[in-house]
Amino acid sequence: xxxxxxLDQLYxxxxxxxxxxxxxxxVIEKSSVTVDMNNPTCGDVIHxxxxxxxxxxxxxxxxxxxCSISMASASMMTQMIKGxxxxxxxxxxxxISEIMLGNEYDKSIDLGDVEALSGVAKFPxxxxxxxxxxxxxxxxxxxxxx
Amino acid sequence: xxxxxxxxxxPIIEQEINGHPLVYLDSAATSQKPQQVIDAIRNYYENDNSxxxxxxxxxxxxxxxxxxxxxxxxxxxxxxxxxEEIVFTRGTTTALNLVxxxxxxxxxxxxxxxxxTYMEHHSNIIPxxxxxxxxxxxxxYIDLEEDGTLSLDKVKETITDRTKIVSVMHVSNVLGTIxxxxxxxxxxxxxGAVMVVDGAQAAPHIKxxxxxxxxxxxxxxxxxxxGPTGIGVLYGKKALLNKMEPVEFGGEMIDFVGxxxxxxxxxPWKFEGGTPIIAGAIGLGAAIDFLEExxxxxxxxxxxxxxxxxxxxxxxxxxxxIYGPKNxxxxxxxxxxxxxxxHPHDLATVLDMHGVAVRAGHHCAQPLMKWLDVSATARASFxxxxxxxxxDRLVDGLQVAKEYFNEVN
Numbered sequence: 001x002x003x004x005x006x007l008d009q010l011y012x013x014x015x016x017x018x019x020x021x022x023x024x025x026x027v028i029e030k031s032s033v034t035v036d037m038n039n040p041t042c043g044d045v046i047h048x049x050x051x052x053x054x055x056x057x058x059x060x061x062x063x064x065x066x067c068s069i070s071m072a073s074a075s076m077m078t079q080m081i082k083g084x085x086x087x088x089x090x091x092x093x094x095x096i097s098e099i100m101l102g103n104e105y106d107k108s109i110d111l112g113d114v115e116a117l118s119g120v121a122k123f124p125x126x127x128x129x130x131x132x133x134x135x136x137x138x139x140x141x142x143x144x145x146x
Numbered sequence: 147x148x149x150x151x152x153x154x155x156x157p158i159i160e161q162e163i164n165g166h167p168l169v170y171l172d173s174a175a176t177s178q179k180p181q182q183v184i185d186a187i188r189n190y191y192e193n194d195n196s197x198x199x200x201x202x203x204x205x206x207x208x209x210x211x212x213x214x215x216x217x218x219x220x221x222x223x224x225x226x227x228x229x230e231e232i233v234f235t236r237g238t239t240t241a242l243n244l245v246x247x248x249x250x251x252x253x254x255x256x257x258x259x260x261x262x263t264y265m266e267h268h269s270n271i272i273p274x275x276x277x278x279x280x281x282x283x284x285x286x287y288i289d290l291e292e293d294g295t296l297s298l299d300k301v302k303e304t305i306t307d308r309t310k311i312v313s314v315m316h317v318s319n320v321l322g323t324i325x326x327x328x329x330x331x332x333x334x335x336x337x338g339a340v341m342v343v344d345g346a347q348a349a350p351h352i353k354x355x356x357x358x359x360x361x362x363x364x365x366x367x368x369x370x371x372x373g374p375t376g377i378g379v380l381y382g383k384k385a386l387l388n389k390m391e392p393v394e395f396g397g398e399m400i401d402f403v404g405x406x407x408x409x410x411x412x413x414p415w416k417f418e419g420g421t422p423i424i425a426g427a428i429g430l431g432a433a434i435d436f437l438e439e440x441x442x443x444x445x446x447x448x449x450x451x452x453x454x455x456x457x458x459x460x461x462x463x464x465x466x467x468i469y470g471p472k473n474x475x476x477x478x479x480x481x482x483x484x485x486x487x488x489h490p491h492d493l494a495t496v497l498d499m500h501g502v503a504v505r506a507g508h509h510c511a512q513p514l515m516k517w518l519d520v521s522a523t524a525r526a527s528f529x530x531x532x533x534x535x536x537x538d539r540l541v542d543g544l545q546v547a548k549e550y551f552n553e554v555n
Binding site: 007043044045066070123126129 | 164489490491492495496498499506507508512515521522546550
């Protein structure tokens with residue numbers, strides 16, 4: 001009953017650190033992009049605000065409610081995309097998707113803290129938690145955004 | 147407590163999940179199926195499969211007997227006056243939608259009221275929202291008491307002479323609250339409204355007598371009571387069903403078909419367009435036989451005992467909040483909770499790694515979550531195969547989760 005070895009694959013210390021001390025938590029008042037997204041099956045919500053100028057993500061903040069995985073992922077996502085071009089940010093989101101699906105992905109991309117999310121792939125029920133923030137970002141700056 | 151020999155009837159129970167014996171505490175989502183039900187469905191497909199109500203041949207007769215025999219079992223199970231009052235549907239959701247679309251469309255007009263409560267499942271909210279929007283009617287909610295029960299005073303305050311439909315769940319899938327349906331029905335009738343009951347969480351667990359409740363419609367699902375998915379029941383008083391129009395049109399439900407006009411079969415078939423859910427109904431019939439062999443009074447007692455035991459044990463876990471009535475006699479076998487600052491999804495994952503299956507999320511009751519002022523909760527729900535040992539395993543798992551998240555904090 002006391003074995004928590006499997007859990008350690010999911011709840012890596014980097015994830016718990018982002019959960020307990022989220023980066024970029026808050027709202028950008030004069031944002032150029034605002035996205036609200038939820039996960040209707042579990043009730044997780046994210047409110048993402050970004051400033052995108054000259055195709056560069058100048059700033060990104062989030063607010064939301066959800067489990068450790070979804071909130072840590074949101075914190076990591078905002079940290080990673082700040083200063084990146086929209087194209088690179090989207091590429092990163094695509095890479096996260098591939099990792100979650102267990103597919104091959106471009107190993108040359110620097111994943112930083114986000115690498116810690118790779119353990120989520122072994123917990124199919126939690127993949128949507130990990131991808132919520134990334135989907136929100138894609139919705140905001142991706143090809144389908146207005 | 148029920149004799150635990152009962153567990154042997156459920157083949158799925160005896161397995162390991164993540165290296166631990168399975169403890170299934172998600173029966174409010176769907177129950178496990180006894181061998182008797184699995185065999186009945188298998189037997190139907192292996193020996194009797196045919197379409198119903200049309201075959202002159204022997205298999206057609208057997209299938210019809212099986213399907214219509216299941217209807218008789220349902221009639222007896224909920225003590226309806228006649229078999230014509232039992233309509234087979236795909237489940238509770240379909241049954242409630244049928245009432246909203248047929249009875250509701252014909253009887254609710256602009257400015258009329260539809261009354262529900264804050265504790266309803268989405269399937270007993272959205273059909274009425276849609277009806278209210280289409281008709282310009284007003285959807286009103288009865289507020290809850292602090293412990294998650296309904297007070298008849300508030301019921302009386304909310305229902306008026308403009309109220310055409312009152313629709314309330316018999317047992318809450320989140321709080322476990324058993325609602326005073328008979329008393330609410332009296333109030334609804336005194337104002338000329340019809341009473342609709344969402345019985346999805348009641349029919350599997352407590353004795354339902356639609357004549358004693360005097361409700362006008364009662365909906366429930368087969369899969370929460372040991373039966374298969376895809377079959378449910380709408381009970382309706384004959385006088386009302388007779389006046390109602392079908393909502394699905396096609397084969398099976400017609401009497402005469404002309405080029406521009408058709409007429410409908412008599413009750414209950416006018417509401418069962420298309421080839422019906424034959425195997426599902428037969429499976430439901432087998433589930434009813436199984437529950438009646440045990441006795442609904444025994445099942446109810448078993449669940450009260452388990453809920454009482456769970457609430458006692460769980461309240462010893464520091465930082466644990468239980469929602470709903472404090473008195474286990476006032477609730478069915480559902481315990482919804484949160485553990486300090488561990489998010490319910492994280493909790494459910496930790497429990498799953500220890501073989502314990504619970505539900506985490508908003509339980510298809512977003513207005514209730516808002517009322518409770520939480521974004522999500524965890525839920526343990528019990529059925530006949532659960533034991534006190536299962537509760538102990540849950541509590542052990544909660545301790546592990548607490549320690550784990552304290553350590554990594």
